[in-house]
Amino acid sequence: MSRNIIAILRGITPPEVEAHAQAVIDAGITIIEVPLNSPQPFDSIARLLARFAGQALIGAGTVLSVAEVERLAGLGARLVVSPNCDPAVIAATRAASMQSLPGVMTPTECFSALAAGATGLKLFPASLIGPAGLAAMKAVLPKDTPLYAVGGAGADNFDAWIRAGASGFGIGTALYRPGQSPEDTASAARKIVAAYDAALQ
Numbered sequence: 001m002s003r004n005i006i007a008i009l010r011g012i013t014p015p016e017v018e019a020h021a022q023a024v025i026d027a028g029i030t031i032i033e034v035p036l037n038s039p040q041p042f043d044s045i046a047r048l049l050a051r052f053a054g055q056a057l058i059g060a061g062t063v064l065s066v067a068e069v070e071r072l073a074g075l076g077a078r079l080v081v082s083p084n085c086d087p088a089v090i091a092a093t094r095a096a097s098m099q100s101l102p103g104v105m106t107p108t109e110c111f112s113a114l115a116a117g118a119t120g121l122k123l124f125p126a127s128l129i130g131p132a133g134l135a136a137m138k139a140v141l142p143k144d145t146p147l148y149a150v151g152g153a154g155a156d157n158f159d160a161w162i163r164a165g166a167s168g169f170g171i172g173t174a175l176y177r178p179g180q181s182p183e184d185t186a187s188a189a190r191k192i193v194a195a196y197d198a199a200l201q
Helices: 014-027 041-052 066-075 087-095 107-116 126-138 158-164 182-199
Strands: 005-008 031-035 057-061 079-081 099-101 121-123 147-150 168-171
Touching (some): 005 147, 014 031, 031 041, 031 079, 041 066, 057 066, 066 087, 107 121, 126 147, 126 158, 158 182
Parallel strands (some): 005 031, 005 168, 031 057, 057 079, 079 099, 121 147, 147 168
16 A cells, blocks of 8 residues: 655664664555755665665655755655755756655745646645645645645644645654664554554545
8 A cells, every 4th residue: 555654764874774764664654755954864865775766765855955956866866855945956856857845835835836847745834834724725726736744744633634635744753753763663653654544544
């Protein structure tokens, strides 16, 4: 079963990244991002691509520049996630045939991102938009637009977000915090997947 959950491994280090990625993949989460404000993020992403490219969609988060997009493309990454809406970053991502999920918070940013070629939208911070805000924006956005709620969406409110029109979620600290064990990550991932699956019923 394919689930629209992005595992955000912010703060992960290269020596530990494979064990934590294996934990989330085993739990059923097959989209993984390493934010670029993590230690040696490109090394971590290279390790993930070498081991899990056939099992998961792997890329980077907190991507803020075209140069970073180009470096990710050179590694073979397939996903670029940003906290903001930068048309140049989006265009470079699409030119490299990678999926683009820019951060948006207003209808203007949503439409700017889509016009630049974004393949989906990251509602961030979702806690400030809320399900009601998403529902209002959903009414005017193209109906097939993938919408990921990130920052304030989680196991306790997946159902409300899905009813409002969310297509998926990005999960950070509820899944991984720097220094925790792979076993803790596995346990958290299983709980998130169970809550997500229940919300879809």
